[in-house]
Amino acid sequence: MRLKIPANFRIIRVPCTGKVDIIHILRAFEKGADGAFVVGCMEGDCHYNEGNFRARKRIEQAKLILDKVGVGGDRVKMFNLSSGEGPLFAQYAIEMDNKIKELGPSPIRLAKQKKNKNAA
Amino acid sequence: MIIAKKKPIEEIIGEVENFDRILILGCNECVTVCEAGGKKEVEILASALRMNFMAQGREKTIDERTLERQCDHEYLEEIRADIDKYDAIVSLACGVGVQFAAEKYLTMPLLPGVNTVCLGANEDRGLWTERCQACGSCILARTGGICPVSRCAKRVMNGPCGGSTNGKCEISKDVDCAWQLIVDRLKALDKMEDYEKVAPIKDWSTDRAGGPRKVTREDVKI
Numbered sequence: 575m576r577l578k579i580p581a582n583f584r585i586i587r588v589p590c591t592g593k594v595d596i597i598h599i600l601r602a603f604e605k606g607a608d609g610a611f612v613v614g615c616m617e618g619d620c621h622y623n624e625g626n627f628r629a630r631k632r633i634e635q636a637k638l639i640l641d642k643v644g645v646g647g648d649r650v651k652m653f654n655l656s657s658g659e660g661p662l663f664a665q666y667a668i669e670m671d672n673k674i675k676e677l678g679p680s681p682i683r684l685a686k687q688k689k690n691k692n693a694a
Numbered sequence: 695m696i697i698a699k700k701k702p703i704e705e706i707i708g709e710v711e712n713f714d715r716i717l718i719l720g721c722n723e724c725v726t727v728c729e730a731g732g733k734k735e736v737e738i739l740a741s742a743l744r745m746n747f748m749a750q751g752r753e754k755t756i757d758e759r760t761l762e763r764q765c766d767h768e769y770l771e772e773i774r775a776d777i778d779k780y781d782a783i784v785s786l787a788c789g790v791g792v793q794f795a796a797e798k799y800l801t802m803p804l805l806p807g808v809n810t811v812c813l814g815a816n817e818d819r820g821l822w823t824e825r826c827q828a829c830g831s832c833i834l835a836r837t838g839g840i841c842p843v844s845r846c847a848k849r850v851m852n853g854p855c856g857g858s859t860n861g862k863c864e865i866s867k868d869v870d871c872a873w874q875l876i877v878d879r880l881k882a883l884d885k886m887e888d889y890e891k892v893a894p895i896k897d898w899s900t901d902r903a904g905g906p907r908k909v910t911r912e913d914v915k916i
Binding site for chain 2: 595596597600601603604639640642643644645681682685686688689
């Protein structure tokens, strides 16, 4: 297919989005990520029946926490698609990339950069 | 088990605002099972607090630790060697754990990270309901295994009262009438003769009315 996707995100593979926990999302931001998106199977198509529903709930909770700590819940999003939908994956990646660029760098990343600059 | 509910993060942020070195202390028992104060919740809270202060450009040490139990000397002793590293501890244990830790570490501020709710059961995924009020003198043998002390809003000993309608309590259509449940269960057990027996006046001195309670057992004391 050779689809173009933004090169500024890292793909972390999990056996099922049901494996993704709130802490995984929070850790990404704590380490300085500007955004994170979780891509699960279509709702109702989960091999483990409810893995993607579990993920959705956890993403919602992570959003609430990020809102409360001043990082912003908008930086996290969950998408659903089937494994055959490469173009849709590319589209979601571009959509997320645009959204994060619009939001700007995460306050955590800025704080880390400032700290490193002061240390240097 | 003891059921607890996470406190809102903003409340905890407010409590720890003035401390620079904080330990988030979880408990591996009841609060882990009811998903309020176990290792996972400790990780989440610690990460959220770190990010909150980082975003404000403030530097704080926020460490994580989860003990087997916080209501036992031997496990609480595990943190003694590290206690001087912190200015405050946020305990995600139930009220018992928070208080026991506070008694043990006299000069350490202890802040609760959960609201302790009741003694209950995990009725369904994400649903915990009260089953016991620890009244100190159990009457479940007579009431078909359903407790009117914890499940009847009036704690009626010979029910139901006039507020019972279609099996529901008058305080809310979502609350089962405990005495309806008792009658249904006694019927199923073919023990309706128990229902006819008038319950004697309950001795409430074993409940909270008699002041803080304690159990002393000479047979297990060393």
